[in-house]
Amino acid sequence: MRRLPLFPLGVVLFPGMPLQLQVFEPRYLRLLEDLSGRDPEEREFGIVAIREGSEVGTRRVHSVHSIGCAARLASARSLGERFVIRVIGTWRFRLDGVDAAAETPYATGLVTPLPEKHGDESQVAEHAREVRRALEAYATALNGEIPPLPEDPDELAYTVGALVPLSIPDQQELLAAPTTEDRLVVARDRLWREAGLIRATHSLPFRRNVGESSPN
Template sequence: MPAARAYRGDMARVPLFPLGTVLVPGASLPLQIFEPRYIVLLSDLLNAMDVPEFGVVAIRQGHEVGAGSVHDLHDVGCLARVTQAASLGDGRYLVVSTGVRRFHLDALEPEAGTAYPTGEVTVLEEPTGGERQVADLAERLRRALHAYATTLGAEEPQWPDDPVALSYEVGGAVGLDLGDRQRLLAATDTESRLRLALRLVRREQGLASTMGLVPPPPERPYNPN
């Protein structure tokens, strides 16, 4: 996504975990790990790194499991920090991580010498945009989310006061597909993300009210690698 390259940030080499989902900063990501290459990744994270972080990047083409199963990745992903890890005793591990900050995937590193994918990334900053515009958009988005929940007859969650956190929560809360959630993640600043989120929520509310369409069920509680 060319717009994301306008940011300047720290460059780093990070282990990558391609997934069929989009992780955003502040979100929790539970994983069930069983493939040998990702068990090695987990071991490296917990034993060789002061801060156990890896890059989650959504799969554009391909699927999660099996060597050579990923054919193309999105350009913008999210660094995830491991907060819990436990062995199930049968070769599987349960891992909980939290999204911390976005990155641009500059290149894959096939010569990194790791069993798992590794990439060169640039950590992205989070410009907010115009202060008044952000505050106005956040309030309009909260009203749109309220209308959406009312249309569905669903219990409305407590939305965060922080506009940045609000802009990231929309994708999962409204049940948007991977493409729309990726667009939200890749937005160049908070103002742009709030504008996009407002359009998407109004679209979903319109579909729900006129056609009776409802969002897909929540993602499975654990993403198998």
């Protein structure tokens, strides 16, 4: 079990994916200060998606999802009283609890890193092909094009989660899938569903771009 500073957000971060954040709350400014004193490879904190509550405003966070993703600080730029930071998702974890003894204004999670298991290799290859076909159908429904996709099946599944405007529960299902095989099946099924909805409703989904800013 490891200790990891926590940053609850209204988004799901995936391994290998970038995310841009605006940081202005005093507790998270303190987190940036604490991270700056570490070696670059150790400047990590945990992003967990909010289940109930809000990132900002009067309705605070009441509960979060139990599967999150570690984020490594890549850059930070000062804008007066706030910072714009860019992070990269690194490894998945299960949130087992909160360290009540931590003397920081931000929460510190007690987390267990989750292994990246592949599953049946022959099925992984087949499901990866199915995901690519489903992405083509999704792009056709949008009258658009898909960007170049990674060859690695793990990266492919996570890219779907970052590119396609799925709901938080759908994204969490992708993040929490125990194997690459399972994750590709989830990605395939959600893509076919989304393509069908677009064709049926003749409406475009709301899209949050990879790397789009999120407030804290």
